[in-house]
Amino acid sequence: MANLLDSLLLLLTFFSTLCLAHSPNLREIYRFPNATWVENIAVRPNGNLLVADLSTAELWEIDPSTPGSAHLVYHFDGAEDADGITELSPDIYAVIATNSVWTIDLTSDETAPKATLIAKLPAGALNGIAALDEGNAVALTDSSLGVIWYLNIRTGAYEVIHQDETMAANTDMGLLLGVNGLKVVNDYMYYTDSPKQIFCRVRIDTHTGRALGPYEVISRNTLGDDFVIGPHGVAYLAGLVGNVVLKVYPNGDHEVIAGSANSTDLMTATSTAFGRTYKDRNVLYITTGGESRLPGNDTSIRGGKIMALTVEF
């Protein structure tokens, strides 16, 4: 009996390894140079991918239908990093660059985007971002203070609007890190706390961003960075140093849908977004930080990339 169980287990392990190793629906779109950490993604209305290169404080654009090429959209002079991106209105984005928030307007001239500094916040480490108030404001995760800020895009006024145990920072992952990824969908704010490995939500007033309900933990043992909420309220979490993408159902059930601990395919996955054209609505684009557990400047370490995963809803 024990032998039979052992053999079954071995067989199961064998097949699951085989499936993961294959990942036939996963392909590379673009790889950045060594020692670059790609942190966040937004998809333009025309279907092109806009990604933030943390290491170089730059915004890059990639047409996913022509893998292997990318072009620089904007360099944030004086910034040390570029982090979260969110769309405020069609083709106008808010982007974090070292605790400053900028708007990048691609509506008039794509070759010379209009960049406007909105505010520099007295924050610890701004990281994730989501639009509030129909794009007139944003919510921002502060990963080292473990709080969420509100910023009014029109006036530049800011204040802390959330501070909770589910957002708190610790050094379990080697750097002071807490609340990380952020999305607002309908009247809920969703967020991850990476070292606590939790995925959470809170009902909010979508104008002020303030809580209208309790802070709820949707799932535990789900290490995640940034994420997207897809059809049926299912979340697709970039699994950071878990090297995977996790699918989390609204009831908290979760499963790995691509990558694996020992594979470099999705090593340090940092964010996800779905395509916006009729051809790629079911394609999940995934950014990665490259083959290092933390952002760094070691040029012998392979850099971050954009991967595409075809998913079934």
Ligand SMILES: *[C@@H]1O[C@H](CO)[C@@H](O)[C@H](O)[C@H]1NC(C)=O
């Ligand atoms: C992954 O790597 C770790 C550490 O090297 C090792 O202990 C583990 O057995 C590996 N897992 C698989 C599935 O190969």
Ligand SMILES: *[C@@H]1O[C@H](CO)[C@@H](O)[C@H](O)[C@H]1NC(C)=O
């Ligand atoms: C590379 O990173 C190390 C450790 O973070 C730092 O001490 C060093 O100054 C950096 N070198 C360059 C060239 O930025």
Ligand SMILES: *[C@@H]1O[C@H](CO)[C@@H](O)[C@H](O)[C@H]1NC(C)=O
């Ligand atoms: C990039 O990293 C890889 C893997 O370590 C290495 O083989 C390659 O030489 C590096 N490339 C450069 C330009 O340093």
